[in-house]
Amino acid sequence: MNSLLKLDQLQTHIGQYHILQGIQFEAIEGEVSVLLGRNGAGKTTTLKTIIGLTPASHGKVMFEGQEITKRKTYDIANLGIGYVPEDQGIFKGLTVEENMKVAIRKETDEVCEKQAYILELFPDLKKFWKKAGGHLSGGQKQMLSMARAFVNDSKLLLIDEPSKGLAPIVVEKVMEAITEMKKKTTIILVEQNFIMASRIGDTYTLIDDGKTVHSGSMAELIGDEELKRKYLGIG
Amino acid sequence: MGQEKYYSLKNVIFLIIIIALIFFPYVADSRTLTILMTQVFIFSILAMSYDILLGYTGIVSFGHAMFFGIGAYTTAILLSMYDNTMMIFLISIIVGMIFTGFVSFLVGLLTLRLKSHFFAMLTLAISGLFLVVAEKWRTVTKGNDGFTFRAPDLFRDRVFFYFFVLVCLVVAFLVLRRFVTSPLGKVLIAVRENEQRTRSLGFRTLHYKVIASIVAGVVASLSGSLYAISLRFVNTSVMSMDITLDALLMTIIGGVGTLVGPIVGSFVIEIAQHYLSGLANDYPIFERWIIFFGMLYILVVIFFPKGIVGTVYVKYLTWKSKKSRPQQPKQSVPLVKDKERLE
């Protein structure tokens, strides 16, 4: 039960806006932690703060016991943290192949194997290997973005709404991929698809208005109709 | 809304400046300053016209000098061919405007389908061709040497000319300001922000771009006519890249998409140039005053990233929103993001 990543009273300003106003969160090694919350709650900003894109103004981000709050994004990424942004972050002018190439840090055998696996899982990517990223369909972009994060060895993966825009059957594949990754990687997941979240999540953290309002194990949440209705509008 | 209050504040400032400018020639300690200010006004008109393209429609043109040049040549040629009367001068302004309107319409149709860089380069090419024509059509233009002509007698009085140009500037400013704050102007801004989306809202974007190009061209022609009068001389330099760069620099220094900015920019550049080169007479280190002039550009980018007016405006808005709504910082003000405005 090692804590891999810890957010301590995290606050983030973007320009003059106070977006995160106190995020308290811990990711346990080997688990999938799910961030939940309504639109504009600050889920994406939390992930961006971890990876260093919107640096924290107060509080700490601890990764493997060291503080990484003030580090540069590429430094943080090179510690072994991957990020799948909500807008997929595909390089539009580069082909699928080139997108993968830019992402791969070192072309080891293992990486090649992983690449083969993920292409097997998302055959569309293989099919459109030479197509410009900007011309992919919405779902294909999502797949590519996942694939890019998947091929590298990451200790921690931040995934922002992977199921968005995917056909139900592909959502299953994404879940499969995440389950596969989970073997070696700790994952923080932002997900609106509650079925998916509840199936693969170990713990959850609820964010509202830039603050952590609740957290606990996923099993608890599934059982707690009251909480679900109050914060997630389901049940 | 807060916005309306801002507008009235703006109008008050506007009025004060106008009044100051009206008294300027009578209190200014020299006629040179009057002439310098006249020059500032003329380039303000040019820079404002450029702002319609760059700031409001998001078009970078490297060929704006051709419109300026057409205006200047039209006035010069008509005044030297016919009488140097006010009538001919006014006619020449109209003719210049019609002619540039026509040219910018054609050029617009030809070029405006292209994307940024390509458009910019094509305008460079076309204005380059105009420059060659001005050079080669020597029977009329006298080529690069150029020719002098007589201005209408009224304009011999520099103060009168000052007021004439001031009136042109104010009118051009008011007309253009209304133009950009009208529904049509809003569509131009939409084109700048996201042309494809504007199209899918049902606007024929090409038409808007051509309109912007015509308006910019016509106004540039006016400034060209005035410029010719101010020198009573014209040569190929009115078509040169330098004129385009001047317009561009003035617009950017003042702040793109602000309309007041180009006026401020023109003021800053002309005054800086005047005084820096003047300093060279007294202090030898200013012999290379152009170095300081170049540094001015660099400093403006660093301290006024959105141009002088743009940056001050943003600071003002931030300050105001902090003052008026300290409790709700998330209720955002329209802060233009540091995103690129060209594409």
Added chain:
Amino acid sequence: NDKKTSESSSEKDEKEGGTIKVGVLASLTGALESYGKQTKQGFELGLDYATDGKREVAGKKIEVVWEDTETKPEVAVQKATKLLEDDGVDFLVGSSSSGDTLAVLPLAEEYEKIMIVEPAVADSITGAEFNPFIFRTARNSSQDAYAAAAAIAKKGTKIATFAPDYSFGRDGIKAFKAAAEKLGAEVVLEEYADPAATDFTSNLQKIMKAKPDYLFVVWAGTNSPWNQIADLKLNEKGIKISTGAPDIVALQLMKPLVGMEGFSVYYHTLPKNGVNDWLVEEHKKRFNNEVPDLFTPGGFSSAVAIVEALKKSEGNADGNTLIPLMEGMSFDTPKGTMTFRKEDHQALQPMYSIKLEEQKGVDYPVPVLIRELTPDETAPPIQNKK
């Protein structure tokens, strides 16, 4: 400075004998700055020479105000107006570029002040754009052309010409052609190149095809064709090159042209007279042993012309008074005696037929005198149609 104080001080000056102010416009920055500097040095020297270092004439002090035109017509007009209005100058001198000068001409007429044009060469200054307040100490393009023709044109000579494709080149060739044909030569080919071009081989190919006896080149600007002329071995193919000898910097580029016969407006060893000796010596003394360059004597001459004119008018700087006095006026300059022609106020002056030779201790080909051309020989046609 305040308008009132400057006004009152100049009033005061006038009561005490007064000051004559001369405003000089020149390109002190930008591409033409070396020309501007030559004019400036020449002018200062000329003033000292003409007033024996006192800078006084007819009891009045002479004061000089310098302004940089930046080679931009609108700046030139601004600065000229400043000179005329704020400084209240009595004379204008300038400027390094024809464009700037042309733009300023009408101001001289408007304020009725004498303007000495130096060193702008465009024919139109004393031609189509002439006004009576304009006097030019500089030579004009036509004079160059006449000098050039005198150097090479003989009955039956076949000449090809090469020039940059803008007014300066076109006017120069036009005048040259007229002069050369008058002397019985034939111009077989006129080639023009983009003034900014760097590759001239195509033009030279064409010239080689035409097989002329001479190639006459008019060129200004630093991107010169000399290297390529040498590379293509025009000389060995029997085509002799002729051109004007430029300023020293540009002469350095002409090493490939050693042996060339052409003309010169000025090189410090060419004129043989006391004024020039004084100039060379004094110039070396003041400017760490440098010799005067192409436009130094021009600046010098314009200063002399002003002082001489003031002597004649006994210190009266009024334009209208000066015009008749200056028309036909002769004055001594480093180039010998110059005379303002009555009709168009162009100073007729000696020019030089020269040959470029290598000389020890000099790192550029030196123009060596073949023959001095008299002012009459190179007198250009009168073009101001009045």
Added chain:
Amino acid sequence: MEPIIRTENLSIQFGGHRAVDGVNFKMQAKHFKSIIGPNGAGKTTFFNLLSGELKPTEGEIFLRGKSLASDSSIERTRKGLGRSFQITNVFPNLTVLENVRLAVQSREKVRFNFIKHYLQYKAITNEAVEKLEQVLLGNKVNAVASQLSHGEKRKLEIAMLLALNTEILLLDEPTAGMSLEEVPTILEVIRSIKEQGDKTILLIEHKMDMILDLSDSIMVLFNGKLLADGTPSEIMDNETVQNAYLGGLYDEQLIKT
């Protein structure tokens, strides 16, 4: 009755790949049809063809019986074919209000007017605010669009479409990335439009519960081809659809909600 919109052998080819392949489709006015299909099936491309963003390599589209072949996207919007975009596509540096106001302006044909100040068109502003309130963005009218969170941008996208008030609405995954809590609200917005009864609506979605809830009919695209077109229950029983699109997760989803 003449279908309001109809395609004939509609196809488009990108390189060697036929993204939409011989689709014959028709739709009655005031009808609500959903399009489903796996990722990359050609749904968005089909929309792009209808809206004129792309030109077909083969086939034709007919609006009220008239061919649209020569009409650009601009013309089609004006003829009543409005769309929202799957990848959020707004004016990033303008405020939310200005974004919507532009759409209203286009519909009201206030296009080339340059005499009056735009603030004098109060009706336009009011209507824009109204639309924003309808999609729950009333609290963000003055925010700059680029500062919105993802879900908020989706709402803005819908507000702009509503403001265009076209007869036919093409909705491309309007609720993608919207939070569980807010999906129902958007669903209500769409339902209320449907219930007003004067709009023809085509919806692309992957949320089956929502589709089943709203649709009069469903069409399935697969590999660019029209696989099936029928009532919701017909489609749900179709085995190919089950295998190719829904997979196992779907059942669970139904149970949960």
Added chain:
Amino acid sequence: MDLFINLFINGLATGMLIFLLASGLTLIFGLMDVLNFAHGGLFVWGAYSGIFAYTWSGSFIVGILGAIVTGFVLGWVTEKLIITPVYGNHVQQILITLGFMLVLSELIKVVFGPNGIPVEVPSYLAGSWEFGEVILIKYRIFIIFIGFVIFGIFQYVLKKTKIGLIVRAGVMDKEMVQVLGINIKRVFLFVFMTGSAMAAFGGMLMAPYSGVIYAEMGMEYAILGFIVVVIGGMGSFSGSLMAAILVGLAGSFMAYYVPYLSLAVNMILMAIVLIFRPQGLFTNAKEG
């Protein structure tokens, strides 16, 4: 035929020179999308410092190395001071780089004096060969050779490494590249320095060709460079090469056959290309 060969070789040489000049811009403008108007300044500084090193040492090779080193150093300074704050913003780029251009070319005059400086071709490259009517100027053959070598090197590097991809990706989405663990700032700095070194190198090679260097030479050539990069297709080395050769040949042949249009030839060429093939002559339309 002889005439044709002469015109062709000379056009080719001019084209190559333009290519050398434009290759730095292909990196900085084409690939990194920075509108660097100070490029001409780097070009002039390369020429002056290279010639300074050449005269001082007497060796042309040392001169070239001097130019390249100057290019790298100036590139570093420029990127750090001038370009870093304005990546991705063309408007600011125009202003700040034009300002820097003024500073650079005026500083030339402070350091090296305001006058042009004559430059001689090293003796082993001077003169020409004559084959009947065909005249080959040695220095031009040298330039053609260097041009192809440089082209080969760049093609090789870009094919074999990810650097080109990374730069293009970085221009499209800087944040995302960093998320992938790449220090994009350092990559940009490196590419910019290389581009500057290429500009300086081009300036150095230009110097003996035109026989003189002067402070104002930068802007003229920079504009030509921009033209070539655009009509060749942004960021494509083979495109720039072809476009540069096209410009060179067109100039050469037009000056001979249609002299009346030679003033306008570059502009006409550019206008035609842009009207009929706006994405550039030699790129496929893949990138929008």
